[in-house]
Amino acid sequence: MVTGGHQVIVVDAANVVGSRPDGWWRDRPGAARRLLRQLTALQERLEDTEIVVILEGAARSATSGPDAPDTAALRIVLAPGSGDDTIVTTTAAITNGHVTVVTADRGLRERLEPTGATITGPRWLLDQLEQS
Template structure:
Protein backbone atom coordinates (compact mmCIF):
# COMPACT_ATOMS: atom_id res chain seq x y z
CA UNK A 1 0.00 0.00 0.00
CA UNK A 2 1.38 3.42 -0.95
CA UNK A 3 1.26 6.10 1.71
CA UNK A 4 1.74 9.86 1.54
CA UNK A 5 4.39 11.95 3.20
CA UNK A 6 4.63 12.37 6.96
CA UNK A 7 5.38 16.07 6.56
CA UNK A 8 4.23 18.78 4.17
CA UNK A 9 5.64 22.31 4.01
CA UNK A 10 3.21 24.87 2.59
CA UNK A 11 4.92 28.03 1.36
CA UNK A 12 3.24 31.44 1.29
CA UNK A 13 5.36 32.51 -1.69
CA UNK A 14 4.33 36.18 -1.57
CA UNK A 15 5.30 36.42 2.08
CA UNK A 16 8.64 34.64 1.64
CA UNK A 17 9.55 36.67 -1.46
CA UNK A 18 8.54 39.90 0.28
CA UNK A 19 10.70 39.16 3.32
CA UNK A 20 13.90 40.24 1.53
CA UNK A 21 14.17 43.71 0.00
CA UNK A 22 16.02 42.52 -3.12
CA UNK A 23 13.96 44.37 -5.74
CA UNK A 24 11.35 41.60 -6.12
CA UNK A 25 8.61 44.25 -6.62
CA UNK A 26 10.08 45.20 -10.02
CA UNK A 27 9.53 41.67 -11.39
CA UNK A 28 7.12 39.58 -9.33
CA UNK A 29 6.99 36.65 -11.78
CA UNK A 30 10.82 36.62 -11.94
CA UNK A 31 11.09 36.65 -8.16
CA UNK A 32 8.59 33.79 -7.97
CA UNK A 33 10.55 31.82 -10.61
CA UNK A 34 13.76 32.24 -8.59
CA UNK A 35 11.99 31.01 -5.45
CA UNK A 36 10.49 28.03 -7.30
CA UNK A 37 13.92 26.98 -8.59
CA UNK A 38 15.34 27.12 -5.06
CA UNK A 39 12.35 25.27 -3.62
CA UNK A 40 12.58 22.55 -6.28
CA UNK A 41 16.22 21.96 -5.30
CA UNK A 42 15.17 21.92 -1.62
CA UNK A 43 12.40 19.39 -2.39
CA UNK A 44 14.96 17.22 -4.17
CA UNK A 45 17.28 17.32 -1.12
CA UNK A 46 14.37 16.29 1.11
CA UNK A 47 13.73 13.33 -1.21
CA UNK A 48 10.66 11.59 0.15
CA UNK A 49 10.85 12.85 3.76
CA UNK A 50 8.53 15.79 3.05
CA UNK A 51 6.50 17.37 0.29
CA UNK A 52 6.59 21.08 -0.53
CA UNK A 53 3.50 22.97 -1.71
CA UNK A 54 3.89 26.54 -2.96
CA UNK A 55 0.98 28.97 -3.20
CA UNK A 56 1.33 31.67 -5.88
CA UNK A 57 -1.04 34.61 -6.10
CA UNK A 58 -1.48 37.72 -8.20
CA UNK A 59 1.23 38.61 -10.71
CA UNK A 60 3.50 35.85 -9.36
CA UNK A 61 1.16 33.26 -10.94
CA UNK A 62 2.76 34.10 -14.30
CA UNK A 63 5.97 32.46 -13.04
CA UNK A 64 4.73 29.03 -14.13
CA UNK A 65 3.58 29.94 -17.62
CA UNK A 66 5.48 30.70 -20.77
CA UNK A 67 8.80 29.55 -22.15
CA UNK A 68 10.77 30.76 -19.14
CA UNK A 69 8.74 28.73 -16.60
CA UNK A 70 11.14 26.81 -14.36
CA UNK A 71 11.20 23.05 -14.00
CA UNK A 72 9.67 22.41 -10.59
CA UNK A 73 10.27 18.68 -10.26
CA UNK A 74 8.19 17.18 -7.43
CA UNK A 75 7.18 20.60 -6.14
CA UNK A 76 3.40 21.12 -6.00
CA UNK A 77 2.44 24.60 -7.19
CA UNK A 78 -1.06 25.91 -6.43
CA UNK A 79 -2.28 29.05 -8.18
CA UNK A 80 -4.64 31.09 -5.99
CA UNK A 81 -7.68 32.27 -7.92
CA UNK A 82 -8.43 34.96 -5.35
CA UNK A 83 -6.97 35.46 -1.91
CA UNK A 84 -3.64 33.73 -1.38
CA UNK A 85 -4.37 33.45 2.34
CA UNK A 86 -7.74 31.76 1.71
CA UNK A 87 -6.07 29.32 -0.68
CA UNK A 88 -3.35 28.54 1.87
CA UNK A 89 -5.98 27.86 4.55
CA UNK A 90 -7.99 25.62 2.18
CA UNK A 91 -4.91 23.63 1.11
CA UNK A 92 -3.69 23.36 4.70
CA UNK A 93 -7.10 22.20 5.96
CA UNK A 94 -7.15 19.45 3.34
CA UNK A 95 -3.61 18.40 4.21
CA UNK A 96 -4.09 18.29 7.99
CA UNK A 97 -6.84 15.71 7.45
CA UNK A 98 -4.28 13.29 5.97
CA UNK A 99 -0.76 14.33 7.01
CA UNK A 100 0.54 14.27 10.60
CA UNK A 101 2.90 17.26 10.27
CA UNK A 102 1.92 20.30 8.20
CA UNK A 103 4.05 23.45 8.47
CA UNK A 104 3.03 26.71 6.80
CA UNK A 105 5.81 29.19 6.08
CA UNK A 106 4.55 32.73 6.58
CA UNK A 107 5.10 35.76 8.79
CA UNK A 108 1.47 36.86 8.46
CA UNK A 109 0.03 36.80 12.01
CA UNK A 110 -3.58 36.52 10.90
CA UNK A 111 -2.75 33.65 8.56
CA UNK A 112 -0.77 31.93 11.32
CA UNK A 113 -3.84 31.99 13.57
CA UNK A 114 -6.02 30.56 10.80
CA UNK A 115 -3.71 27.66 9.96
CA UNK A 116 -3.00 26.83 13.61
CA UNK A 117 -6.79 26.60 14.13
CA UNK A 118 -6.89 23.74 11.59
CA UNK A 119 -3.97 21.86 13.16
CA UNK A 120 -0.91 23.11 11.27
CA UNK A 121 2.17 24.77 12.69
CA UNK A 122 3.78 27.97 11.43
CA UNK A 123 7.38 28.83 10.60
CA UNK A 124 8.70 32.20 9.49
CA UNK A 125 10.32 33.00 6.16
CA UNK A 126 13.75 33.18 7.87
CA UNK A 127 13.47 29.45 8.75
CA UNK A 128 12.81 28.54 5.12
CA UNK A 129 15.42 30.92 3.70
CA UNK A 130 18.00 29.41 6.07
CA UNK A 131 17.05 25.96 4.73
CA UNK A 132 17.38 27.18 1.15
CA UNK A 133 20.70 28.94 1.83
CA UNK A 134 22.14 25.95 3.71
Protein backbone atom coordinates (compact mmCIF):
# COMPACT_ATOMS: atom_id res chain seq x y z
CA MET A 1 0.00 0.00 0.00
CA VAL A 2 1.07 3.57 -0.67
CA THR A 3 1.72 5.51 2.52
CA GLY A 4 3.16 8.83 3.66
CA GLY A 5 2.85 12.16 1.85
CA HIS A 6 0.77 12.94 -1.22
CA GLN A 7 0.98 10.11 -3.72
CA VAL A 8 -0.16 9.97 -7.33
CA ILE A 9 -0.59 6.62 -9.06
CA VAL A 10 -0.75 6.83 -12.86
CA VAL A 11 -2.26 3.67 -14.33
CA ASP A 12 -1.51 2.46 -17.85
CA ALA A 13 -4.96 0.87 -18.08
CA ALA A 14 -4.27 -0.98 -21.34
CA ASN A 15 -1.14 -2.54 -19.89
CA VAL A 16 -2.79 -3.54 -16.61
CA VAL A 17 -5.85 -5.00 -18.35
CA GLY A 18 -3.59 -6.81 -20.81
CA SER A 19 -1.56 -8.40 -18.02
CA ARG A 20 -4.39 -10.84 -17.18
CA PRO A 21 -5.47 -13.41 -19.78
CA ASP A 22 -9.15 -13.19 -18.81
CA GLY A 23 -10.62 -12.61 -22.27
CA TRP A 24 -10.28 -8.81 -22.13
CA TRP A 25 -9.60 -8.70 -25.89
CA ARG A 26 -13.20 -9.71 -26.61
CA ASP A 27 -14.57 -6.64 -24.81
CA ARG A 28 -12.02 -3.89 -24.23
CA PRO A 29 -14.53 -1.34 -22.87
CA GLY A 30 -15.95 -3.99 -20.50
CA ALA A 31 -12.47 -4.89 -19.25
CA ALA A 32 -11.73 -1.19 -18.70
CA ARG A 33 -15.01 -0.77 -16.78
CA ARG A 34 -14.06 -3.66 -14.48
CA LEU A 35 -10.67 -2.08 -13.83
CA LEU A 36 -12.25 1.33 -13.17
CA ARG A 37 -14.62 -0.20 -10.60
CA GLN A 38 -11.71 -1.89 -8.85
CA LEU A 39 -9.64 1.29 -8.89
CA THR A 40 -12.56 3.27 -7.45
CA ALA A 41 -12.76 0.80 -4.54
CA LEU A 42 -8.99 1.12 -4.04
CA GLN A 43 -9.17 4.92 -4.17
CA GLU A 44 -11.77 4.89 -1.40
CA ARG A 45 -9.40 3.15 1.00
CA LEU A 46 -6.24 5.10 0.20
CA GLU A 47 -5.53 8.32 2.03
CA ASP A 48 -3.58 11.17 0.51
CA THR A 49 -3.40 9.35 -2.82
CA GLU A 50 -4.78 10.28 -6.21
CA ILE A 51 -5.31 7.64 -8.89
CA VAL A 52 -4.99 8.81 -12.50
CA VAL A 53 -6.14 6.35 -15.16
CA ILE A 54 -5.09 6.66 -18.79
CA LEU A 55 -7.58 5.12 -21.21
CA GLU A 56 -6.84 4.73 -24.90
CA GLY A 57 -8.53 3.34 -27.98
CA ALA A 58 -11.77 1.40 -27.51
CA ALA A 59 -11.35 1.49 -23.72
CA ARG A 60 -12.11 5.24 -23.75
CA SER A 61 -15.80 4.41 -24.15
CA ALA A 62 -15.77 2.69 -20.72
CA THR A 63 -16.60 6.02 -19.06
CA SER A 64 -19.84 6.61 -20.94
CA GLY A 65 -23.10 4.78 -21.49
CA PRO A 66 -25.50 2.99 -19.17
CA ASP A 67 -22.87 0.51 -17.90
CA ALA A 68 -20.29 3.18 -17.08
CA PRO A 69 -19.03 3.01 -13.50
CA ASP A 70 -19.05 6.00 -11.17
CA THR A 71 -15.48 7.24 -11.54
CA ALA A 72 -15.82 10.52 -9.64
CA ALA A 73 -13.13 9.41 -7.17
CA LEU A 74 -10.61 8.89 -9.99
CA ARG A 75 -8.96 11.23 -12.46
CA ILE A 76 -9.59 9.79 -15.91
CA VAL A 77 -7.48 10.94 -18.86
CA LEU A 78 -8.71 9.90 -22.31
CA ALA A 79 -5.72 9.61 -24.62
CA PRO A 80 -6.48 11.38 -27.90
CA GLY A 81 -3.92 9.20 -29.67
CA SER A 82 -1.04 7.23 -28.22
CA GLY A 83 -1.65 6.10 -24.67
CA ASP A 84 2.10 6.06 -24.03
CA ASP A 85 2.45 9.69 -25.14
CA THR A 86 -0.42 10.67 -22.85
CA ILE A 87 1.10 8.79 -19.91
CA VAL A 88 4.43 10.57 -20.38
CA THR A 89 2.90 14.06 -20.67
CA THR A 90 0.48 13.47 -17.80
CA THR A 91 3.25 12.16 -15.54
CA ALA A 92 5.61 15.01 -16.43
CA ALA A 93 2.89 17.55 -15.61
CA ILE A 94 2.34 16.26 -12.06
CA THR A 95 4.26 18.46 -9.67
CA ASN A 96 2.35 17.98 -6.43
CA GLY A 97 3.50 14.68 -4.98
CA HIS A 98 5.38 11.47 -5.49
CA VAL A 99 4.35 9.73 -8.72
CA THR A 100 4.20 5.99 -9.30
CA VAL A 101 3.41 4.80 -12.82
CA VAL A 102 2.00 1.30 -13.26
CA THR A 103 3.15 -0.28 -16.53
CA ALA A 104 5.22 -3.21 -17.77
CA ASP A 105 5.95 -1.54 -21.12
CA ARG A 106 9.76 -1.36 -21.38
CA GLY A 107 9.79 1.41 -23.95
CA LEU A 108 7.41 3.50 -21.86
CA ARG A 109 9.51 2.87 -18.76
CA GLU A 110 12.54 4.33 -20.57
CA ARG A 111 10.55 7.38 -21.67
CA LEU A 112 9.39 7.94 -18.07
CA GLU A 113 12.86 7.89 -16.49
CA PRO A 114 13.45 11.66 -16.97
CA THR A 115 10.23 12.44 -15.05
CA GLY A 116 11.63 10.97 -11.83
CA ALA A 117 8.54 8.81 -11.35
CA THR A 118 8.77 5.44 -9.67
CA ILE A 119 7.74 2.74 -12.12
CA THR A 120 6.19 -0.54 -11.10
CA GLY A 121 4.54 -3.40 -12.92
CA PRO A 122 0.89 -4.40 -13.02
CA ARG A 123 1.41 -7.16 -10.42
CA TRP A 124 1.92 -4.50 -7.72
CA LEU A 125 -1.39 -2.85 -8.60
CA LEU A 126 -3.23 -6.16 -8.96
CA ASP A 127 -2.04 -7.09 -5.46
CA GLN A 128 -3.44 -3.77 -4.17
CA LEU A 129 -6.75 -4.43 -5.92
CA GLU A 130 -7.02 -7.92 -4.46
CA GLN A 131 -6.74 -6.40 -0.98
CA SER A 132 -9.64 -4.02 -1.68
